Amino acid sequence: MNENQPNRRSFLKAGLTLSAATLVAPTMAIAEVTEREDAFKIAVGPYLQTNFNNEMTILWLTNKNAAGWVEYGEHADQLNQKAYGKAELGLMQANSKLNAVTLRNLKPGAKYYYKIVSKEIKDFQPYKLTYGETVNSSVEEFVNADLNKEEVSFLMLNDTHDRPESIPHLLALVPDKKQDFIFFNGDIFDYQTDEKQIIEHMLQPCVDNFAKHTPFIYVRGNHETRGKFAREFPQYYMHVGHAAFTLGPVRFVILDTGEDKEDAHPVYAGIVNFDDYRIQQAEWFKSEINSKEFKKAPFRIVMMHIPPRFSGDAHGPKHCTELFEPLLNQGKVDLVLSGHTHKYMVHQPDKNLNRYPLIIGGGPKTGARTITKIKADKSKVTVSMLDDSGKEVGAYTALRR
Numbered sequence: 001m002n003e004n005q006p007n008r009r010s011f012l013k014a015g016l017t018l019s020a021a022t023l024v025a026p027t028m029a030i031a032e033v034t035e036r037e038d039a040f041k042i043a044v045g046p047y048l049q050t051n052f053n054n055e056m057t058i059l060w061l062t063n064k065n066a067a068g069w070v071e072y073g074e075h076a077d078q079l080n081q082k083a084y085g086k087a088e089l090g091l092m093q094a095n096s097k098l099n100a101v102t103l104r105n106l107k108p109g110a111k112y113y114y115k116i117v118s119k120e121i122k123d124f125q126p127y128k129l130t131y132g133e134t135v136n137s138s139v140e141e142f143v144n145a146d147l148n149k150e151e152v153s154f155l156m157l158n159d160t161h162d163r164p165e166s167i168p169h170l171l172a173l174v175p176d177k178k179q180d181f182i183f184f185n186g187d188i189f190d191y192q193t194d195e196k197q198i199i200e201h202m203l204q205p206c207v208d209n210f211a212k213h214t215p216f217i218y219v220r221g222n223h224e225t226r227g228k229f230a231r232e233f234p235q236y237y238m239h240v241g242h243a244a245f246t247l248g249p250v251r252f253v254i255l256d257t258g259e260d261k262e263d264a265h266p267v268y269a270g271i272v273n274f275d276d277y278r279i280q281q282a283e284w285f286k287s288e289i290n291s292k293e294f295k296k297a298p299f300r301i302v303m304m305h306i307p308p309r310f311s312g313d314a315h316g317p318k319h320c321t322e323l324f325e326p327l328l329n330q331g332k333v334d335l336v337l338s339g340h341t342h343k344y345m346v347h348q349p350d351k352n353l354n355r356y357p358l359i360i361g362g363g364p365k366t367g368a369r370t371i372t373k374i375k376a377d378k379s380k381v382t383v384s385m386l387d388d389s390g391k392e393v394g395a396y397t398a399l400r401r
Helices: 008-037 168-173 196-207 275-288 292-296 314-328
Strands: 042-049 058-073 081-084 096-103 111-123 128-136 140-143 152-157 181-185 216-219 243-247 252-257 299-302 333-337 346-349 359-360 370-376 382-389 390-400
Touching: 042 111, 042 196, 042 216, 058 128, 058 196, 081 096, 096 111, 152 168, 168 196, 168 370, 181 299, 181 333, 216 252, 243 292, 252 275, 252 292, 275 292, 275 314, 299 314, 299 370, 333 370, 346 390, 370 390
Parallel strands: 152 181, 181 216, 252 299, 299 333, 333 359
Antiparallel strands: 042 058, 058 081, 058 096, 058 111, 111 128, 111 140, 152 370, 243 252, 346 359, 370 382, 382 390
């Protein structure tokens, strides 16, 4: 036998070694990829919400339960203040994927820098908590609005109906990015399915385009009241119901108009009560229009998904007209912003019916989508509604009375 020729035993041994390596390597690679994909991380965020009371709430989600906080300051390299989520009965917010941290006592008009930080909770025993990795965002910034500012500027989007691509498309039509807030006037979804839908169809597009540095405000449409996840849905936002706040020359009022069908409709299976909810809001709105903040404001703007008029004969719209229109007229509201009908329109004031101008945004389909720009100073409110080609399809100017 030639000494340089490998014998049968050594050949087989080499073959077995090669086969083992061939088999093991891909398995190890797959395991490594799976481990990386399963690593602790920020699932979405940060995104900003506010009530414009020198506060800013920063929200984010992680892919695993964690403890989180925000580090912030007035200089990007000096994040020497720290804030945690709201403590309930002595227990700080923790062991959750959802984080909401409110920064309080902010300086009017000041710029703040911040980053979010989360520490994974790997095991939570009664007397021993085991932490895992710590992750954080890059340093972001926002300007805390001065409540006494001379001019307010914001955008309204509505009725995108689970078309997340509409959010960046419509926002790109407005080159001026210096908005005080973005307002989502309902029906951003068809119905509520799960957390993944909320992230992919709204939160992520908002984070990618503006929400790290500009807050948004959200009121439900009738479609957000539907689906198996509708009762969990509000926890992903600072609030989604009725509210009132003042910014600059405007007193803003948000009404949650609920469903458009009667409560007894079979699709609701006997587990909703929107009639009482709207009645309670009407009582709240009645006290609001008699408040000092509402009366002394140069302008009063009401934002509600279902219009108080011009939205058909279904039970919900008729109930909104019955409850809210007398109060809108009594309160001498300067502007109402709505959606729901999927037909953009500017309705002029009518001295016998709606004494307020009513702007209704468009619908979800290409050619019907709109973004509405609103600016207000102490002398006037100007409205410009653009379709998804950037063409102005509606305008209105309200002068101070």
